[in-house]
Amino acid sequence: xxxxxxxxxxxxxxxxxxxxxxxxxxxxxxxxxxxxxxxxxxxxxxxxxxxxxxxxxxxxxxxxxxxxxxxxxxxxxxxxxxxxxxxxxxxxxxxxxxxxxxxxxxxxxxxxxxxxxxxxxxxxxxxxxxxxxxxxxxxxxxxxxxxxxxxxxxxxxxxxxxxxxxxxxxxxxxxxxxxxxxxxxxxxxxxxxxxxxxxxxxxxxxxxxxxxxxxxxxxxxxxxxxxxxxxxxxxxxxxxxxxxxxxxxxxxxxxxxxxxxxxxxxxxxxxxxxxxxxxxxxxxxxxxxxxxxxxxxxxxxxxxxxxxxxxxxxxxxxxxxxxxxxxxxxxxxxxxxxxxxxxxxxxxxxxxxxxxxxxxxxxxxxxxxxxxxxxxxxxxxxxxxxxxxxxxxxxxxxxxxxxxxxxxxxxxxxxxxxxxxxxxxxxxxxxxxxxxxxxxxxxxxxxxxxxxxxxxxxxxxxxxxxxxxxxxxxxxxxxxxxxxxxxxxxxxxxxxxxxxxxxxxxxxxxxxxxxxxxxxxxxxxxxxxxxxxxxxxxxxxxxxxxxxxxxxxxxxxxxxxxxxx
Numbered sequence: 052x053x054x055x056x057x058x059x060x061x062x063x064x065x066x067x068x069x070x071x072x073x074x075x076x077x078x079x080x081x082x083x084x085x086x087x088x089x090x091x092x093x094x095x096x097x098x099x100x101x102x103x104x105x106x107x108x109x110x111x112x113x114x115x116x117x118x119x120x121x122x123x124x125x126x127x128x129x130x131x132x133x134x135x136x137x138x139x140x141x142x143x144x145x146x147x148x149x150x151x152x153x154x155x156x157x158x159x160x161x162x163x164x165x166x167x168x169x170x171x172x173x174x175x176x177x178x179x180x181x182x183x184x185x186x187x188x189x190x191x192x193x194x195x196x197x198x199x200x201x202x203x204x205x206x207x208x209x210x211x212x213x214x215x216x217x218x219x220x221x222x223x224x225x226x227x228x229x230x231x232x233x234x235x236x237x238x239x240x241x242x243x244x245x246x247x248x249x250x251x252x253x254x255x256x257x258x259x260x261x262x263x264x265x266x267x268x269x270x271x272x273x274x275x276x277x278x279x280x281x282x283x284x285x286x287x288x289x290x291x292x293x294x295x296x297x298x299x300x301x302x303x304x305x306x307x308x309x310x311x312x313x314x315x316x317x318x319x320x321x322x323x324x325x326x327x328x329x330x331x332x333x334x335x336x337x338x339x340x341x342x343x344x345x346x347x348x349x350x351x352x353x354x355x356x357x358x359x360x361x362x363x364x365x366x367x368x369x370x371x372x373x374x375x376x377x378x379x380x381x382x383x384x385x386x387x388x389x390x391x392x393x394x395x396x397x398x399x400x401x402x403x404x405x406x407x408x409x410x411x412x413x414x415x416x417x418x419x420x421x422x423x424x425x426x427x428x429x430x431x432x433x434x435x436x437x438x439x440x441x442x443x444x445x446x447x448x449x450x451x452x453x454x455x456x457x458x459x460x461x462x463x464x465x466x467x468x469x470x471x472x473x474x475x476x477x478x479x480x481x482x483x484x485x486x487x488x489x490x491x492x493x494x495x496x497x498x499x500x501x502x503x504x505x506x507x508x509x510x511x512x513x514x515x516x517x518x519x520x521x522x523x524x525x526x527x528x529x530x531x532x533x534x535x536x537x538x539x540x541x542x543x544x545x546x547x548x549x550x551x552x553x554x555x556x557x558x559x560x561x562x563x564x565x566x567x568x569x570x571x572x573x574x575x576x577x578x579x580x581x582x583x584x585x586x587x588x589x590x591x592x593x594x595x596x597x598x599x600x601x602x603x604x605x606x607x608x609x610x611x612x613x614x615x616x
Contacts, residue, residue, distance in 0.1 A: 067195055068095075070115040070188050073108050075099040075131065076149070077123040085118060085149075088177040092185055102126025106134055109141050115191030116184055119167075121150035121158065129165050136166040145187045147180075149173060237321075239338045245270045245286065257321070257342050259313040270338070275310040275318050282309060286336060289327040308343070319344045406432070459501040459584065461609055466496040466537050467529055469506055477513045485522035488513075492529030496537050499608040504581050508589065509539060511574045512601045516543035523598075535607035536587070542600045548593040556591065585609050 072094045074085045082098050089096060097112065099105040103126055105119070117135070121128040128148055136142045148162045151173035162170045169183060237254035241247050250265035258265070258273055270286075271279045285307065311321040323340035413421060414429050421429065467490075474488050481488055498505075516525040523544035532538040548556060557579045575589075582589040586606040593599035 067192055067199070069093060070191055070195075071095045071097060071112050072184065072188070073097045073099060073105060073112075073114045073117045075102070075105045075117065075123075075128065076120040077101060078120075081120065088181055089184060092181065092188060094184075094188065102128065102131035102134075105131050109135050109138065109144075113140070114144055116187035117144060117146045118180075118184070119146050119148055121148050121153045121162070129161055132162075132165045132167060142166075145190075147171060147183065147187075149175070235341070237338075237340045237342075239265075239270065239273075239340075241270050241336055241338075243333045247273075254340075257340070258311060259315065259317075273311060274321075275312045278309040278311075281307070285325055286327075289325050289336065309340075311340075311342075320347050322346075459504065459609065461499050462502050464498045464500055464502045464505065466498055466505075466539065466605075467492040467494060469502065470509065470527055470529060470539065473506060473509055473513060476510065477517060480514060481517045481525070484517050484520070486517050486520050487524045489524055489526045490529070491526065493531075496529055496531065498537055498605055500585055500605060501609065504585060505603075505605065508578045508581050508603055509541070511578050512541040512603070515574070516541050516545070516599075516601075519543060519545040519599075521545055532604055536605050537607075538605070539603045540600055541603075542598065544598040547595045547597050547599055548591070549595055553591055553593060557589075 072089060072092075074082055074089075074096060076082050076085070077100055079100070082100070086096055086098075094115075097108050097114070099108050102123055105117070108114075109117075119128040119132060123131075128150075132146050132148075135144065135146065145168040146166060147169040148167050149171050150158070154172050159170045168187075171180065171183075234251060234253055237257045238249070238251040239247055239254050240249040247265050247268050247270055250260075250262040252262070254260075254265070255262050260268075260273075265273075271282060274282055306322055306324045309321050309323055310318050312318055320343050321340040322343045323338055325336060325338050327334050327336045410429055410432050412418065414426065470490060470492060474490065478488065513525065513527070520543040526540075526542040528540040528542065530538055530540075557575050579589040582603060582605075586609045587604045590602050590604075591599060592602070
């Protein structure tokens with residue numbers, strides 16, 4: 052036995068009325084005899100002298116048991132029983148047939164068939180009949196007791212449910228007040244009299260008024276006089292919606308900005324929403340608001356910034372227009388310069404070639420013997436003319452690149468073989484300068500590119516390395532590059548280039564030659580542009596006193612369609 056559980060309290064006894072018993076017989080003396088037999092049971096006995104009287108009695112009372120005579124004039128006991136059993140309220144009432152005549156089996160069977168619980172022949176033993184009736188009376192009383200206990204239990208459950216609902220309502224109200232008091236918006240409620248009846252914690256903070264002082268204060272007093280008329284008309288519009296359910300209510304609930312007032316006279320903007328709920332007693336209104344001073348300030352600053360940006364945009368548009376005009380002028384000037392370069396190059400090449408040709412004939416003695424001093428002068432003329440022809444060729448290449456008319460002729464190239472061929476071309480110059488040429492490269496380094504233009508770049512790099520290498524070895528390293536491409540490093544051990552001049556060497560007509568050696572100042576500029584046209588790049592790494600390394604990077608394939616200006 053679990054001693055920790057409290058013992059259940061016994062159910063309180065139910066005070067039941069004396070049970071009703073219906074006796075039905077067409078002979079009064081039989082009814083009197085039945086009353087005498089049942090008298091010790093202390094019952095409320097109802098008499099019925101016919102089947103019709105029995106039915107009427109059943110309509111007005113609930114009986115613990117019915118003692119029914121079988122043979123009666125008019126409606127007999129069997130018919131009366133059928134009617135009683137057909138009625139929902141009385142179909143469970145036990146019926147005992149009493150008869151002195153209908154003792155055949157067919158009567159007994161019919162009695163049980165219509166719903167009787169017993170079939171007793173007269174004369175009967177009073178004690179036996181009384182005992183049987185007492186059993187059914189006791190069952191009825193117990194059933195009645197159970198029914199009443201169920202009713203009491205149901206009433207108790209209803210009461211418990213009401214108590215639970217009331218507790219839940221109190222709890223809900225407590226949670227509501229907790230949520231409302233912890234809300235980040237000011238929440239104020241008031242009735243049709245427009246007197247505040249609820250003022251949450253945030254409202255106290257925003258309006259600077261303790262909740263106790265806000266109660267019983269008119270809602271208009273919380274706002275600046277300039278906003279009070281708007282607030283009154285707003286409340287009226289919400290009231291119309293609340294009373295009549297018009298569409299105006301939704302528009303009336305849209306947030307509005309009002310000017311609020313603190314006790315110290317300070318004003319501040321409040322964004323508020325207002326709603327009304329119709330109640331049986333009166334309409335109740337809820338105003339929810341927040342201080343938007345920071346937002347208004349931010350919006351003002353944003354508007355000022357927007358105005359400043361618009362002004363700046365106007366200025367930028369004017370500058371852009373000027374720059375666009377300048378760009379058009381520059382493009383036109385560049386095109387004009389390219390046309391001039393091209394025309395000048397073509398015009399100069401013919402007389403320069405004539406000079407070189409006639410000068411070569413004189414040096415060969417075609418026109419007579421040449422003295423030593425004359426030969427020296429003619430050789431200088433030859434050198435200057437070759438230099439001038441190179442300058443004209445460079446300018447022509449530059450004009451083609453700038454005008455976008457530069458054409459490529461891609462072929463399959465072994466970069467290693469190309470470098471070896473260039474070594475044969477540069478070797479006389481290297482011998483004159485006391486330099487050696489060294490190559491580090493795989494046997495086969497395939498590319499599809501413009502052989503002549505790659506050779507032009509590398510020849511320029513090799514010539515410069517020899518000229519400025521001060522007789523030191525010039526190394527060329529060929530290696531595989533990214534995505535199947537290749538790279539060539541041309542390394543000299545010359546005086547190097549200062550960091551501030553690393554990019555200047557690629558500018559047009561710029562020469563950094565401390566020894567005053569003659570040059571066009573276009574070789575590296577054209578080489579870098581050619582590298583880009585070929586889809587690659589030309590870069591430089593150098594340090595004073597440590598020599599220079601020019602690196603040409605080339606893609607695996609270049610197509611003629613990739614030519615750009």
